[in-house]
Amino acid sequence: MFKLLKNLKKRDVLLFLVVVAGICFQVWLDLKLPDYMSEITRLVQTEGNEFSAIIYNGAMMMACAFGSLAGAFLVGYLTANISASFSKNVRKTLFSKVENLGMAEIKKFSVASLITRTTNDITQVQMFLAMGMQMLIKAPITAVWAVTKILNKSWEWSTATAVTVVILLSIVVAIMVIVIPRFKIIQKLTDRLNDVTRENLTGIRVVRAFNAERYEEKKFKKANDDLTDTQIFVQRMLSILSPTIFFFMHSITVVIYVIGTYLISDADQMGKLTIFSNMVVFSSYAMQVIMSFLMLAFTFMMVPRAQVSAVRINEVLDTDLSIKEGKQDIKQTAETGTVEFKNVSFKYPDAEEYILENISFKAEKGQTIAFIGSTGSGKSTLINLIPRFYDATEGEVLVDDVNVKDYTFESLYNKLGYIPQKAVMFSGTVSSNVGFGDNGKGKISPEKIVNAIKVAQGEAFVKKLDKTYFAHIAQGGTNVSGGQKQRLAIARAIARDPEIYIFDDSFSALDYKTDATLRKALKAHTKNATSLIVAQRIGTIMNADQILVLDQGKCVGQGTHFELLKTCPVYRQIAESQLAPEELQKGGK
């Protein structure tokens, strides 16, 4: 937690000191109040006093109360500002950090977890700062100050108060010790209930087809009962708290009064009145002491939760970036549109097994290179080395004869048009999605966007959309179909006009016909561009200039379609599983 607090800006630290001062001021006034109270009590009790004295003390008391309120305003305003500015800064730092993480690190954390860390966890810490910080400072100051005020009044009263504090704290702590671990259990049980319901919903056809409705309901009943029973238990425990606290707070007043009667009856005539007004004051101080101890206890309950969040945030901030940006902003290169792998191997930092081993090839300008292999053969990883989502463990990846590690990210990405397996759509419009990003050649023009969509075979469906090129796209592209998303994603790459296209299994959501027409149009549009294609379908790749067949990270065949049919058994197997022998002769190079 403290480590994270280092993210506070200097200005915030200064403000923080003002907060502490403000709280001290507030506590001072709060504790001054009972003095005036006792004065008023004394004045009311004794005969023949000036009425103006009561008014004076009443006014002083109001002044204290008002001053304390003003202090609370100031402190509240500053803490709200500090905590909001803290969360703003940490969120920004974290966001920038995540943007620069390599894919390996992102996989390690998982995207979902990174999202909660940037959103919920930061909110958690901020809440703690906003509410807890004030209490953590105020409670001990009040407690100590109030204790010193009453300590020399009467040991009997002090003992009674101390005993009450101890009893109350033990009750609170005991309940919390029982309840807090169960909060986590409740979270798990809620997740379970969610899972069961989600499963029933997503598998609704399967459930119906297997006549498994009762089975699902039974599963749900168990999850529901587990959750509800635990919740009842926890809430019952918690519901004991507030009546118990009030019970003791009321009782302490009575106890102090009862002790008071004995003290008064033992005292001499002069002392009686002093003890009486002390008694009234003491009971209000005792209340303050008890309240501040309770406040402290509850604040400490908040610490673990905020601490967990702080640790999770720090985990991300402390992660070393495995991908470091190159220094050279390379504009002029000896070659253009070439990609070369020189004995490239790749494995995850902690892993033993290589995912890619000793891959070498060179794509010349305008060529199409294809990669094929079964799931897990490493073809996606291979292609991801070019945009530096991962870095090669051994060997070199060269773009235009320059190692990708030497480019600044911007200059490298200006050369590439990468289309991922799962089309990514951002909330916005068709145009904002296709014209996304920056290619170093200025803003992408509307004509380019229209043309790119046309090449990507998206014109027909985009024109049918409401507001056509400015049609709304929902977050994650949920309002367009998978095939449409894929075509827009391809259009996005085309619109940047890159030297090198990277298709990471980007055609799989398209039916055969669209796939074929799209590639034809693309070929015509990008005569000079180099294409690297990962695919499952033989039909998609059989015309490539060079095909690399991957099997468990190794290149087991390299050549054209016909060469591979003859020489590479793995390729032949894949091909024959898709097409009949005579069909295999129809296309290809």
Place this chain on the structure above:
Amino acid sequence: MPGPIRGEVEKAKNFKVAITRMIKELKPFYIPSFFATLFASIGSIIAIITPNKLSELTDEITNGLTGQMNFDAVWSIVIVVAILFVTSLVFEIIEAFLMTDVSNNFARLLRTQISEKINRLPLKFFDNHQTGDTLSRVTNDVDSVAQSLNESLSTLVSAITLLVGVIIMMFVTNGVMAITSIISGLIGFFFVFIVLKRSQKYFTMRQRELGNLNSHIEEIYSGLNVVRAYNGKKESDQEFDKLNKKVYDANRKSQFLSGLMPPMMGFIGNLGYVAVCVVGAIMVMNHAITFGSIIAFIIYVRMFTSPLSQIAQALNYLQLSAAASERVFEFLDTKEMPDQKDATMHLDKDKVKGKIEFKNVKFGYKKDQLIIKDFSASIKPGQKIAIVGPTGAGKTTMVNLLMKFYDIKSGSISIDDVPINKLTRENVHELFTMVLQDTWLFSGTIKENIVYNRTHISDARVKEVCDTIGLTHFIKTLPHGFNSEISENESVSAGQRQLLTIARGMVEDAPFLILDEATSNVDTRTEELVQKAMDKLMQGRTSFIIAHRLSTIKNADLILVMKDGNIVESGKHKELIEKNGFYAELYNSQFQNA
């Protein structure tokens, strides 16, 4: 302890209807609710009596200041007070327990009703409603209903009792002092009310801005590879900064205002205290009241302000509860599948021969739009039928009709000459084994996923099936074999998931088989393996295969080619290729030169 006012208070569309409905649904809980409110009122009444007793105590002590302390009188008052305190403690705890039980059991009941409802809704419902929406009704909305019910019901009763009681007691004790307390309380409450209103506005704003920022973060994180490769960082950073700034503003404002509540409540308390003391002092001096009455009023004035804010908060909660319950009841009131009165016949799955006949079938998901426009076909036992066509052509619709997931508009579908509308849905489902494109596995062990809801399947049978489709090796590599848990991001690949769903279908024999794009998740080499498994599955059964990859269906007995909801061609592979129509076009596009 007044909690911070969280989130935005959503308004119910029709508060009165929602509350009436909720009261009706609460019927099983009338008795405990009645006792809870009764105890709450008793607690309030005790709380009102206590200050009176305390003022008696103070008066006794004041008397002792000048003369002899009457210890008997002191102790008799203290004993009464102690009894009152303990009784009130006990009643309050019992009340809280009762309310906890009522609200949670009510939540349990609602959840159960939703879960059962899910299985009674027509599939059509799920076409138009997102999973997340239904899910949030099961968890968030039901939770809101329960929580706010717990917070509002008894609080409302006890606060109102307290308020009325305090006012009565104050006037009984002293009219002038009563008016003083009420006025000072109301002045304070007026300010609290203003702050409350303003902070609500900023909380709503904060919630909205935070939502916007969160979805931006979500979007950028999930598409990070694209953001990076397209140099979109600058764009996304600008947007982030803009949203982050907005959240910051809303944050500090809402935080500030909500933080003001406790000190303001404290100030109101002090204001009341001073007012009571000053006015009281004058009256004591004039011998209009005793000092004990001042002590009583000091407590009354606090008692007066707290139920006011409690009532305000309880009404807020009730509002929340109404809004959430509206959504829950809306779901529970959705139209269910028609009952099955007409289903008078039954087909025994061991005796079914496997003949299926479609006669002039017409169907559409929407009233005015036909998807299947007059389809007839006769399928002999043991035949293999393939359905092909581009996406959106209505292939899956055929399956939906066969499985009786949807009812046809006109025409008839019959199994062994029995029309399926004469059969119950359960009976129809029994006759089919179905493997779908989305490989639906649930969290549980491998074995549970394969056996699923069928209790009579032996372990030996499960093993046998897994052997046949080549799953055994994979299962053996898992730490606990058949008893290994499957969870979301486990190392079970798409292909293996597919095989598991196939195994689920295979463990029990059914006369018909439906494979809906069952191999589209698998790479082609794994597909071959799956294909072999499927061929075994299809032996001797009438099967329907929907496939993307045309290679899988070449040897079908009958290929139905669909386009825009119509069967445009039908026949065997060879015939269709020779015909050189839509099928041939579809088929040949695989080898087109790019």
